[in-house]
Amino acid sequence: MSDNPFGFGLPPEEPENGGDGKKKGDGQGGQGPANPFGFGGPAGGGDNPFAAMFGSLNPNDLGAAFQQLGQMLSYEGGPVNWDMAKDIARQTVAQGTADGSKDASVTSGERAAVEEAVRLADLWLDGVTSLPSGSGTAVAWSRAEWVEATLPVWKDLVDPVAERVGAAMGDVLPEEMQAMAGPLLGMMRSMGGAMFGTQIGQAVGVLAGEVVGSTDIGLPLGPAGKAALLPVNIEAFGSGLGVPQDEVRLYLALREAAHQRLFAHVPWLRSHLFGAVEGYARGIKVDTSKLEDVVGQLDPSHPEQLQDALQQGMFQPQDTPEQKAALARLETALALVEGWVDAVVHAAAEPHLPSAGALRETLRRRRASGGPAEQTFATLIGLELRPRRLRDASRLWASLTDARGLEGRDGLWEHPDMLPTAADLDDPDGFVHREHLDFSEIDKMLGEAAGGTAKPDLTKDSGTESGAGDDSGEGDDKK
Numbered sequence: 001m002s003d004n005p006f007g008f009g010l011p012p013e014e015p016e017n018g019g020d021g022k023k024k025g026d027g028q029g030g031q032g033p034a035n036p037f038g039f040g041g042p043a044g045g046g047d048n049p050f051a052a053m054f055g056s057l058n059p060n061d062l063g064a065a066f067q068q069l070g071q072m073l074s075y076e077g078g079p080v081n082w083d084m085a086k087d088i089a090r091q092t093v094a095q096g097t098a099d100g101s102k103d104a105s106v107t108s109g110e111r112a113a114v115e116e117a118v119r120l121a122d123l124w125l126d127g128v129t130s131l132p133s134g135s136g137t138a139v140a141w142s143r144a145e146w147v148e149a150t151l152p153v154w155k156d157l158v159d160p161v162a163e164r165v166g167a168a169m170g171d172v173l174p175e176e177m178q179a180m181a182g183p184l185l186g187m188m189r190s191m192g193g194a195m196f197g198t199q200i201g202q203a204v205g206v207l208a209g210e211v212v213g214s215t216d217i218g219l220p221l222g223p224a225g226k227a228a229l230l231p232v233n234i235e236a237f238g239s240g241l242g243v244p245q246d247e248v249r250l251y252l253a254l255r256e257a258a259h260q261r262l263f264a265h266v267p268w269l270r271s272h273l274f275g276a277v278e279g280y281a282r283g284i285k286v287d288t289s290k291l292e293d294v295v296g297q298l299d300p301s302h303p304e305q306l307q308d309a310l311q312q313g314m315f316q317p318q319d320t321p322e323q324k325a326a327l328a329r330l331e332t333a334l335a336l337v338e339g340w341v342d343a344v345v346h347a348a349a350e351p352h353l354p355s356a357g358a359l360r361e362t363l364r365r366r367r368a369s370g371g372p373a374e375q376t377f378a379t380l381i382g383l384e385l386r387p388r389r390l391r392d393a394s395r396l397w398a399s400l401t402d403a404r405g406l407e408g409r410d411g412l413w414e415h416p417d418m419l420p421t422a423a424d425l426d427d428p429d430g431f432v433h434r435e436h437l438d439f440s441e442i443d444k445m446l447g448e449a450a451g452g453t454a455k456p457d458l459t460k461d462s463g464t465e466s467g468a469g470d471d472s473g474e475g476d477d478k479k
Helices: 059-074 082-095 108-125 143-171 182-208 231-238 245-265 269-282 288-296 304-312 321-349 356-369 372-381 390-414 422-426 428-432 439-451 456-472
Strands: 137-140 226-229 284-286 315-317
Touching (some): 082 143, 082 182, 108 231, 108 321, 143 182, 143 269, 226 245, 231 245, 245 269, 245 321, 245 356, 269 321, 321 422, 422 428
8 A cells, every 4th residue: 555545635747558648737737727617717826815806997897706705705604605616616617628518408319318328237247246227317427417417425524634634724823823713714714705605616617527427436426326427528538539429328228327336236235435535534634834934924815825725635544554454445445346346347247338448438537537536625625536446446346257257256345344345355366265154144044133033135235235334334324
């Protein structure tokens, strides 16, 4: 495991095997944090930091600038101003991507094509996994619709870390000054919430121009049971690959439908993943020396000072056994999810799609190299959105299929203690041929002892729920 395997701090310059070798921020860098306020022109440029806001003196622009500044300073909610985040994300989407691609409303033809692709994908997946379909509906989203649908989940991911920054902003003041600095602290927290909202909104807006579905990053960002694809981004993804558009759409539908099956029929998985993220976030410490420098020189007319500090990254993992264990859980959990999907989708696509191998490698490289939005999240909240050991996990799941069959492979998802660990990814053959305990009998006995009337066909679910918290270290795992 590398010292910085999940991007807590700045991500590495070189991607995983097969990456394109570009440094983070290349390509669409113009959409990154260069313009954090979203008013046009570079932020903080020139002698007047508000030149980008007020330089044109256009009445409409001026009114919008004052409105957003008032929203920034009057905010009294949680650690992130999510209203501002949504506004900035929608503005970023409206501006289009760096290559000139613009968002567009989904047509009836695109909607029908997505529904048919998901239907066929589920049919093919039936032959390669024992998990039934998890897609109650299939929808086609525009980029703006993706932003609206996924913001509630981003809130769950971002708020824990943002809360730590908000508390640190008060802690850097001497204790004797904190009682006297109530108005200043309130203003700082309002500005901090606005700054986080601006940055998160911009990153979500850029990410909306990159994703092709609701599960691209390995987490269930959309509503449960709703397989979603973005036609405008699928077209951009397939451009230049030399693969027919319907094959590209179908392959991406296979990935979306496979994710939906996993999250629908492994009831503890969602809370396990989010618990791992939150567990690691609790162990991140804020670099208060940077924050002290900013707070000590804070000028209300120069809010970009705090913005710059956030962009530079203030989060460092604590070098403790608990933190290392939390990191291992997080890294391994995401790798296992993505590896299972990669293996299952390849098995489903290879007999039907001539381009299956090429599309698989393209997606692997895309996940390994990341993009500007991922860099923003890694710097701002210490969360890189890609697994490190995707290839190792994919090989392990494929070997399990050969050795134990579909039922034996997918049965490992019944209980978190049955899943491979980080050490098992280092020794996949040892794990594949090792005999695993059958937790269903233990769960049955525990259920009968607790209730006396537990039915055999319900004990697995009961045991699964009780085991999730033990594995993640999150207590009841926020079920």
